[in-house]
Structure formats: structure tokens, C-alpha cells
Amino acid sequence: MKIVFMGTPDFSAKVLEKLHKRHPVAAVVTAPDKPVGRGYKLQPSALKMKATELGLPIYQYCKVSKEGIEDIRALSPDIVVTAAFGQILSEEFLAIPKFGVLNVHASLLPKYRGSSPIQQAIIDGEEETGITIMRTVKAVDAGDILLQKRVRIEKEETAGEMFDRLAQIGGDAISEAVDIIENGTAEFVPQDESLATHCKMLSKSDGEIDFSRKVGVIDCFVRGMSPWPSAYTHLFGKTLKVFKTEIIEDKDTLSQIGLEFMIDRQKCSGNIFSLSHNGMVVAADSDRGLVVTAGDNDKLIRLKEVQLEGSKRMSDIEFLRGRRIAIGTVLGR
Numbered sequence: 084m085k086i087v088f089m090g091t092p093d094f095s096a097k098v099l100e101k102l103h104k105r106h107p108v109a110a111v112v113t114a115p116d117k118p119v120g121r122g123y124k125l126q127p128s129a130l131k132m133k134a135t136e137l138g139l140p141i142y143q144y145c146k147v148s149k150e151g152i153e154d155i156r157a158l159s160p161d162i163v164v165t166a167a168f169g170q171i172l173s174e175e176f177l178a179i180p181k182f183g184v185l186n187v188h189a190s191l192l193p194k195y196r197g198s199s200p201i202q203q204a205i206i207d208g209e210e211e212t213g214i215t216i217m218r219t220v221k222a223v224d225a226g227d228i229l230l231q232k233r234v235r236i237e238k239e240e241t242a243g244e245m246f247d248r249l250a251q252i253g254g255d256a257i258s259e260a261v262d263i264i265e266n267g268t269a270e271f272v273p274q275d276e277s278l279a280t281h282c283k284m285l286s287k288s289d290g291e292i293d294f295s296r297k298v299g300v301i302d303c304f305v306r307g308m309s310p311w312p313s314a315y316t317h318l319f320g321k322t323l324k325v326f327k328t329e330i331i332e333d334k335d336t337l338s339q340i341g342l343e344f345m346i347d348r349q350k351c352s353g354n355i356f357s358l359s360h361n362g363m364v365v366a367a368d369s370d371r372g373l374v375v376t377a378g379d380n381d382k383l384i385r386l387k388e389v390q391l392e393g394s395k396r397m398s399d400i401e402f403l404r405g406r407r408i409a410i411g412t413v414l415g416r
Contacts, residue, residue: 084265085109087160087180088130089147094250095166096133098187101254102164103137106261110140110158112147114169148173155179162264164257165219169198174221182264184219187253189246191231192217193274196224198284201249202242206307208299211235212245214253216260218271225279227271229263232256241309241326287312294362294415298330298377298384316362316414318391323414326396327388331374337383340366340374343410360413367408372399375414 088099089112102108111134116125127135134141144151147170155163156179163180165172166187177184190200192215204212213233218226232252236245263269290312292301305328308314313324331337343366365383366374373386390396 084261085159085161086261087112087155087158087163088166089113089163089168089170090130090166091128091169092167093129094189094246094253095168095187096129097247097250098166098254098257099130099133100137101251102257102261103139105258108137108139109160110142112142112144112151112155112168115143115145146170148176152176152179162261166253166257171221172219177219177221182269185229185257185260186217186219186224186226187257188215188217188224189213189249189253191215191233192224192228193276193279195280195282197282199282201245202285202307203282204307205236205240205242205245206304208303209236212249214249214256216256217274223281225274225276227273229260229269229271230256239306239327241306243310285312290314292316292325292362292415294375295378297379298328298382301377301384302328302330317416318408318412318414321392323386323392324390324396325386325388326390329372329385329387331383331385332381336371337381340371340383362414364408364410364412364414367403367410367412369400369403373403373408 084106086106086108087110088102088108090099091114099108099111111130113128113130116127118124119126131141142151142154147155152175155176160180162182163184164187165184172184188200190204191213195203201212211233213231215228215231217228220226234248234252290308292304292314294301305314305325309326313326315322315324317323361376361378363376364373365376374383375386377384385399387399388396389399389402391402
């Protein structure tokens with residue numbers, strides 16, 4: 084079975100490595116090297132680096148359906164496998180491989196078609212996600228499904244951690260899919276269009292934390308945005324990235340923080356969490372870390388791992404050493 088593999092980021096590199104161990108890949112297609120950093124030094128994709136390590140032939144195109152179609156036709160692949168490739172393939176291209184183009188998609192299709200399925204599943208508070216191996220068609224992630232692998236999303240798991248897990252599962256799943264095609268038992272099932280959902284490509288601006296949301300929603304949002312594009316707010320006029328949070332709902336802890344807050348702010352009545360601002364700092368010390376209000380009257384949220392613009396990533400305890408944040412400070416301003 085002659086396989087051509089196409090992708091770009093680290094996710095695809097990990098899938099390639101697993102697939103190549105069971106089914107040798109004939110060639111790899113990826114995007115051209117891109118200039119990065121101040122010196123605009125050309126940087127190869129993660130897939131290119133992995134293919135180089137494995138000693139595989141590498142083809143690079145901005146648009147493989149236009150620039151590379153004759154090269155791929157000359158390779159005469161039985162299967163083309165894509166994983167986070169990021170290019171739309173033409174009908175002419177899709178017709179080249181004998182058994183079609185198979186895509187490794189990081190969601191349980193038809194849910195989360197599009198560019199950010201791992202992040203969005205965590206942001207939405209899903210309990211599970213997975214890998215879908217499906218036939219590529221002209222419409223985005225809409226092809227018939229060959230197989231799926233389900234996985235539970237752990238309570239504190241970030242998108243970055245889930246990327247790593249799903250890449251390994253994706254490698255096993257596409258290897259199994261090739262086995263099925265080789266032995267002639269492949270059965271493709273159409274997707275239920277009524278259940279389809281879509282997710283967009285994320286940008287840095289999508290990461291701003293809305294502290295009017297409930298703490299559970301904020302916690303999922305931060306995990307889904309970590310490590311990139313990362314959730315953030317503003318403090319001291321600078322961007323404060325947030326990588327990890329902790330929900331505080333223990334009544335004794337809440338009562339103690341509330342009492343100290345009222346004393347500090349000279350507030351003597353009312354529900355301490357019915358404050359005039361969400362995202363208000365109610366604790367900032369080496370014992371409890373950086374704790375703020377959100378959209379719950381009975382919970383708080385701790386910003387447990389942060390990075391202030393111009394500084395390094397660290398725990399909130401480390402961050403607060405040498406920095407005084409006044410109780411009542413409102414984040415995001």
C-alpha cells in the first residue's frame with residue numbers, strides 16, 4: 084500500500100511517526116518553510132522536521148492542488164493521508180489515490196468540524212472527544228466516516244495536553260484504517276448533517292477572559308486556550324496571560340477571604356461576592372495566591388499559573404513575591 088502523507092504542525096508529525104512504523108510512507112507533503120523571528124529565518128514545519136528525521140522524501144507547496152498535482156499523480160499513491168494539513172484539496176486531486184484521501188480529524192464528527200476542534204471541545208466543557216478517520220470530500224470535514232476513537236477529557240487537561248494524547252491516538256487510528264482498507268473490510272458511514280457543529284480558526288484576540296462568566300466556564304476557557312493562543316486579561320496596564328486556574332468553593336475558605344475583603348475595603352454588610360465588578364481581586368498573598376471574583380455568588384477563581392507581559396511564566400505564588408496587588412483591583416482594565 085503506497086501512502087503519501089500530508090500535514091504541517093506537531094500534531095501531524097506525531098501521527099506520521101506512528102503510521103510510518105506500521106505502514107511505511109512513500110512521501111510527505113507539507114507547507115513551504117516560513118520566516119520567523121526578528122531575523123526572518125526560514126523555519127521548516129514540524130512535519131518536515133519529522134520526515135527529515137525518518138529519511139522520507141519531502142514535497143512542499145503553498146497549494147498542492149495547483150503546484151503539486153502532477154508530482155502527486157506521478158507518485159501514484161494508493162492512499163493519501165492528511166492530518167492538520169490546512170489546504171483545501173480540489174476534486175481533481177481527490178481523485179488521484181486509488182482508495183481516496185483519508186483525514187485524521189481531532190473530534191467526534193460531525194461535532195466540531197473546522198480548525199480548532201480540540202480547543203473548542205474543552206472550552207465547551209465536553210466530557211469526551213476523540214479521533215475520526217473519514218474520507219476527504221470538497222466540503223470541510225464532511226466526508227463519510229471509517230472509524231472513530233473516543234477519549235475522556237480529564238478534569239484539569241489543557242488543549243496542549245489533549246493535542247499530545249490525540250496525536251498518539253490518531254496515529255494508531257489511521258494505522259488501523261489502512262489495515263481495514265488493505266483487507267477489504269472498509270465500510271464508510273455518512274455523517275448526520277443535523278448534528279454538525281463548526282469551530283473557527285482561533286486568533287490571539289479570542290483569548291480575553293470574560294470574568295462575568297461563571298467560574299466553571301472560565302476554567303474550561305483557560306484550559307482550552309492553553310498553551311496557545313492563551314487566555315489573558317490585563318493588570319498594571321499590561322497583558323496577563325493565564326494558563327491554569329482553580330475553582331474555590333470551600334465555604335471556610337470563602338468566608339475567610341470574604342471577611343478579610345470586607346475589612347480591607349471597609350465593607351460591613353451585604354454578600355461579599357455581589358460586588359460591583361467581576362474580575363475583582365479579593366486575595367493576593369503567598370498563602371492563597373491570586374483570587375478574583377467571577378459570575379458566581381458562591382464561588383471564586385484562582386489564577387494559579389500566569390505570565391505578565393515582559394516576564395516569564397510562573398505560579399501565582401511566585402508572581403506575587405515582590406509584587407503587591409491591592410485588594411479591590413479589577414483585572415481587565
